[in-house]
Amino acid sequence: MAIVLLPAVLAAEAGGQKRFELEAATVGDALQQLPVRNLLFDERGELRRLINVFVDGVDARGGRLLEASRRHSPRSRPSSPAVRSASTAPAS
Amino acid sequence: MGVVLPVGTRKGLFLLRSDDRTKWEVEGPLLEGWAVYHAIVDPRDRTLHAATNNPFYGASAHRSSDGGKSWERADELGLPEDGELKLNATWHVEPGRESELWLGGDPGVLFRSGDGGRTWQLNQGLFEHPTRDRWQPGAGGMCTHSIQLVDGAMYVAISAAGAFRSEDGGDTWAPINKHVAAEFMPDPYPDVGQCVHKLLVHPKQPERIWQQNHCGVYRSDNRGDDWQRLDGNGLPTSFGFPLALDPDDPDVAYVIPEQSQEHHYTADGRLGVYRTGDGGASWELASDGLPERAWVAVLREGLAYDDDAIYFGTQSGSVWTAPRGAARWTEAARDLPPILSVEAAPA
Numbered sequence: 001m002a003i004v005l006l007p008a009v010l011a012a013e014a015g016g017q018k019r020f021e022l023e024a025a026t027v028g029d030a031l032q033q034l035p036v037r038n039l040l041f042d043e044r045g046e047l048r049r050l051i052n053v054f055v056d057g058v059d060a061r062g063g064r065l066l067e068a069s070r071r072h073s074p075r076s077r078p079s080s081p082a083v084r085s086a087s088t089a090p091a092s
Numbered sequence: 093m094g095v096v097l098p099v100g101t102r103k104g105l106f107l108l109r110s111d112d113r114t115k116w117e118v119e120g121p122l123l124e125g126w127a128v129y130h131a132i133v134d135p136r137d138r139t140l141h142a143a144t145n146n147p148f149y150g151a152s153a154h155r156s157s158d159g160g161k162s163w164e165r166a167d168e169l170g171l172p173e174d175g176e177l178k179l180n181a182t183w184h185v186e187p188g189r190e191s192e193l194w195l196g197g198d199p200g201v202l203f204r205s206g207d208g209g210r211t212w213q214l215n216q217g218l219f220e221h222p223t224r225d226r227w228q229p230g231a232g233g234m235c236t237h238s239i240q241l242v243d244g245a246m247y248v249a250i251s252a253a254g255a256f257r258s259e260d261g262g263d264t265w266a267p268i269n270k271h272v273a274a275e276f277m278p279d280p281y282p283d284v285g286q287c288v289h290k291l292l293v294h295p296k297q298p299e300r301i302w303q304q305n306h307c308g309v310y311r312s313d314n315r316g317d318d319w320q321r322l323d324g325n326g327l328p329t330s331f332g333f334p335l336a337l338d339p340d341d342p343d344v345a346y347v348i349p350e351q352s353q354e355h356h357y358t359a360d361g362r363l364g365v366y367r368t369g370d371g372g373a374s375w376e377l378a379s380d381g382l383p384e385r386a387w388v389a390v391l392r393e394g395l396a397y398d399d400d401a402i403y404f405g406t407q408s409g410s411v412w413t414a415p416r417g418a419a420r421w422t423e424a425a426r427d428l429p430p431i432l433s434v435e436a437a438p439a
Binding site: 008009010012013036038039040042043044045048050051 | 124125126146147148149150152165167168169170171172173178179
């Protein structure tokens, strides 16, 4: 089970839901299941340039960790520089 | 009749409402977190449509069928996955024939929706246009910002690709840029590559088209087959972005000139709206009530008109309105975020 926490604008676009619990083989797979996937990834499937993803508190920007297999219930938090510091989601 | 102005800003959408165009109520921000490049009230069903952009989450489009209380984001709006181009921004929403909608975007692209803006399909005729390799982005990107459907024809204008006309519902597009200058190009009169800033077709005289261009103000009386340059006869500069017309009189137009292509603020340090009543032969300042010393900017979507009045919004967050003819301006709202677009619709 992967737990994904969304910042405010993304949560609003997901119908107000901030937290998602998803079955996924990789962090990337989990993000692709989100109703806001086209806000995270561009039409080529690349993570948008200013999107940060934190996996268990580790910055996965650049995508390396996105394809890594999940080892144990990671918390993924797509974020951005403007909203990251304002997020109240707990660090894992 | 009352009016509602959808005002797109860098920080969301505001709705300005008035029964008498004297007292205004401001609602918003709606669509918080999104820069609203353009928004309309669809006259057919009152749905709000917005071209929305976010520096982190990309380009999108939103619709609301309950006056802005709730919003639905367009599904999977983008360019072909296997292509070299990405959708950089959405710029303009325009109602089409019957129930269709059109959406212009960067890089010089156009989308059509047949389901009220829930899904959008790329217009292949413009996307694969044979002259595309000679298009280039202006300072605001390569944006399809003007979409007009009048009298069986369709027009788009792209900065900096020029203006195009389609006679077959958007399947094919012919450049219509004859005698329009592109002074920044080695050939100053190419067939494509002009930097149109705004293009409008007169609703009641559809052979007459106006454009505010990077290199002058122009009028065409033959559906864009050729153009006549109109500046130098009362306008302080040839450079500017917005354009408005009169709903009945095809000889009337309004522009807000800027100092120069290097200095994007109002010409001569005053907030000057210029009006022509003779088809562009002469222009007069119509700025009674506006601040006499001001260095502001009005963007290409920032000027609108309806049957009763004319409206514009500034990058410094003010909305101004004047009765038709622009005899006297009053400030409808101030201290909004930087304004990107203004439209007008019956309340």
